[in-house]
Amino acid sequence: MMEQRTEIINVASPSLSEPPSFDRAMDAAIGKVTGGVSPTALALAYLDCALHVSKSIDTQADLITSAASAYWRFVDYCLRACADPDCETCIEPEARDKRFADNLWQTQPFRAYAQGFLLAQDWWARAMTAPPGVDKHHQDVVTFVARQLLDVASPANFPATNPAIIAQTLKEGGRNLQRGFWLWLNDWTRALDGAPSADISDYVLGRDLATTPGEVVFRNELIELIQYAPQTEKTHPEPILITPAWIMKYYILDLSPENSLVRYLVENGFTVFMISWKNPTAADRDLSLEDYRRLGVDAAVSQVASIAPGKLHLVGYCLGGTLAAIAAAAMARDRDDRLQSLTLLAAQTDFTEAGELTLFVDEAQVTFLENVMAEQGYLDAWQMAGAFQLLRSSDLIWSKMVRSYWLGEPPAMFDLMAWNADATRMPYKMHAEYLRKLFLNNEFAQEKYFVEGRPVALRDVRAPIFAVGTERDHVAPWRSVYKIHAQASADVTFVLTSGGHNAGVVNPPGPKKRRHQIATHDDLQAYVDPDAWRAAAAHHEGSWWPCWLEWLEECSSAPVAAPKTAPSIAPTPGAYVLER
Structure with a gap:
């Protein structure tokens, strides 16, 4: 039995025999400089906007008028500030813009610097509202790039124009x-060495993180399956199988004990299994999206069924949720009734409104990225991390650099930050298929995604669904996650919780101020749009975890004697999660 469980199954897709390509080598070289962003895609977007503006007299006149208005507003403010430094400002930053929140920014001339920058930022936002005829995707790309360039030019980024940097430097005599x-x-040294982006040596897996007791009970060339030891005498007979995203290490759901969703579940009477994905290398370049379903979710479901026969609760997070939804649809199509329920955490099943990440997904960009990945065999961790950081560059790049490099404050390290620095790669073929089939062509939502030669549809899933969206999610915007209501034929319980893509999911009960809304949509009810849902859904203070636990209990049978752990290959956290 042990030999059967430890066998490495070598059934990945055969290697692609492609001839050498000069174009591919050129794109790969360019991609190392641009971080995987296609110059052609950017040029097309700017050319579209420029041509339409060049022939629109109304747009040109409006931009000139608004620029003159902004200029005179700034001049008027400066004149008033000469007489009264505390006079009323002419523009206020957005509520989420914290760059000028320090009281030192209320002193002159720094207040004037901030006012000038905010007026320029406001004008560029107006300028990026292109005339009719511009492709919306191109307009969004140009707006996004303009925002990145403006973020670079913020007076908060430079010591001569940031009063907090000047004050700290004078106070410490330059030691900062x-x-x-x-x-x-x-x-810089870490980046050159390919080391984690932050020093995470104080966080050791198995000691500080991923501490919930468990054993690796199955392994193939793509996953390790972890079974966690029960913490109660009785457990519900339906186990929980969690499919995390392969873009992240699995212990995002098993951080420190107080932040562990896994620990919360096992302490409340559930048997939990977790997939731990391999960190792929160039040798894994030809693993496909179908391999991830077959060797990942499908293999794990079969192993869980062999250990705890009967039905199970399938849970997916982020990309793992998208894959879990595809696997559930394939099971439903094939009349496989092992699914008791389906839970999707910040996971999209329809990509028509997938947020700012779609800026990196059009035909030119996907083709360019395919060439970059084909040359190296995978998408590197720093390339994906850079794309996510750009979505919130003022917070995740520039403000962080100001605190670290100008103020001399090392970044605060805690369990979620340590996990975030422990990045992974994605194999060429799988990620190319994910971008093209799901993001670009939206095949799953259109019921054109094929599993084993036949299409699958989420409407075939009859098991109840629990879906979680987070308010400040830049990776899987909650309105995009909400689209599952229009796809599913089952009852859908939807939760909208405070926080972002990670902090909104890692959201344990406790003293932190959390809130969420929840409502169940019966499969016989008429569709309700997301804004109407938000206006009507019940508000709750605190974490959404207890609501999910109650929902799982309602979907489960009465507790029975806890099952024994299957024969062990290795203790947690396993081997794959340690791969760099």
Whole structure:
């Protein structure tokens, strides 16, 4: 039995025999400079906007008028500030813009610097509202790039125009700059060495993170399956199988004990299994999206069924949720009734409104990225991390650099930050298929995605569905996650919780101020649009975890004696999660 469980199954897709390509080598070289962003895609977007603006007299006149208005508003403010430094401002930053929140920004001339920048930012936002005829995707790309360039030029980023940096430098006699230099040098060295983006040596897997007791009970060339030890005498007979995204290490759901969703579940009477994905290398370049379903979710479901016969609760997070939904649809199509329920955490099943990540997904960009990945065999961790950081560059890039390199404050390290620095790669073929089939062509939502030669549809799934969206999610916007209501034929319980893509899911009960809304949509009810749902759904203070636990209990049978753990290959956290 042990030999059967430890066998490495080598059934990945055969290697693609492609001839050498000069174009591919060229794109790969360019991609190393641009971070995987296609210059052609950017050029097409700018050319579209420029041509339409060049022939639109109304647009040109409006831009000139608004620029003159902004200029005179700024001049008027400066004149008033000369007489009264505390006079009323002419523009206020957006509520989420915290760059000028320090009281030192209320002193002159720094207040004037901030006002000038905010007026320029407001004008560029107006300028990016292109005339009719511009492709919406192109307009969104140009707007996004303009915002990135403006974020670079913010007076908050430079020591001569940031009062907090000047005050700290005077207070410490420049020692903050000295510390910042060493922090910069350490970060640069880590980047060159391919080490984690932050020092996570104080967080050891199995000691500080991923501490819930468990055993690896199955392994193939793509996954390890972890079975966690029960923490109660009785457990519900239907186990929970969690499919995390392969873009992240699985222990995002088993961080420190107080932040562990896994621990919360086993302490409340559930048997939990977790997939731990392999960190692919160039040798795994030809693993496909279908391999991830077959060797990942499908293999794990079969192993869980052999250990705990009967039905199970399937849970998917982020990309793992999309894959879990595809696997559930395939099971339903084939009349496989092992699914008791389906839970999707910040996971999209329809990509028509997938947020700002779609800026990186059009035909030119996907083709360019395919060439970049084909040359190296995978999408590197830093390339994907850079794309996510750009979505919130003012917070995740520039404000962080100001704190570290100018103020000399090392970034605060906690369990979620340590996990975030422990990045993974994605194999060429799988990620190319994911971008093209799901993001670009939206095949799953259109019921054109094929599994084993036949299409699958989420409406075939009859098991109840629990879906979670997070308010500040830039990866899987909650309105995009909400689209499952229009696809599913089952009862859908939807939760909208405070927080972002990660902090909104890792949301344990406790003293932190959390809130969520929840409502169940019966499969016989008429469709309700997301804004109407938000207006009507019940509000709750605190974590959404207890609501999900109650829902799982209602979907489960009465507790019975806890099952024994299957024969062990290795203790948690396993081997795959340690791969760099």
